[in-house]
Amino acid sequence: MAGDSVDVVGSTPIAITRKDGSQLVVPLDAFQIGPAGPTVRAAWAAGLADETVTLLELVRQRLASGELMVPPDRPPRPALLVTAKHPGPESNSIVVHLTPGADPATDPVGIEVTQQDTFAGLTSAEDARTRMGALAGAKKATGLLAVKVPSPAVEGLPVTFAEREVPEKGSDVLDAGGKPLFTLVPAYGSTTAIKVAIKTDAAAKTFTVIARYDSASSGPHTFDAKAPAKQDPAIGYLVAVAPPPLGAPGVPAEGDLALSGGAADTPAAALAATS
Missing domain, CATH: 2.60.40 (Immunoglobulin-like)
Structure with a gap:
């Protein structure tokens, strides 16, 4: 875009001898070319403040001689x-x-x-906890939701429901008779940005949990x-x-x-x- 600063392209860095006799080698990434000519990038400015005038003069000389060039298109970085x-x-x-x-x-x-996590082919509340993980312990959840299973566990498949928000305390998943099979809770702490849906395949006796964060x-x-x-x-x-x-x-x-x-x-x- 017109007016943008672009990179400096060349085969060797800029090297100078400081006033104290030490050598300073500066990579070409430290420089850019804008409408007013070469400048030192902001990230390098403080460290090169004492040598800026000398360095920029060398960059101008190398640009004039063709040792350094301005690319026709700025390469991504x-x-x-x-x-x-x-x-x-x-x-x-x-x-x-x-x-x-x-x-x-x-x-x-x-x-x-x-982020969307999909767990398909689940067969029970315990299977959901094994696959998705719990809030703590060896099977701690690494996805958006963790599974809490009541004791004693209730066998059965959940009813299908459309996407809904998961509150901080969790979202109870019920069977066709209204009994809670398990509870889905945010694995990483409180948020209102997670939604969950369940699709049950009665013929296959499985269900899918789809959790989404936006x-x-x-x-x-x-x-x-x-x-x-x-x-x-x-x-x-x-x-x-x-x-x-x-x-x-x-x-x-x-x-x-x-x-x-x-x-x-x-x-x-x-x-x-x-x-």
């Missing part, structure tokens, strides 16, 4: 790191939607988080790279957003970011790139 707050294979179903602000240079990034249910949410420690609670319920491991945060491309790599002891994660 890491913008934000998104990591699930909780480990488990279910974290692989988290999708983050990113929307740059009206003024990407100053406005926060719009961000919404969804941060948009509580309104629009944002992430401000200038204040990364301030996480929106609706977003922080499922994920942590941070600058990329190396370099300064950027403006992510608009679209969906699917997390991956989640396992029993590992939270899923994804790196958002600039456009």
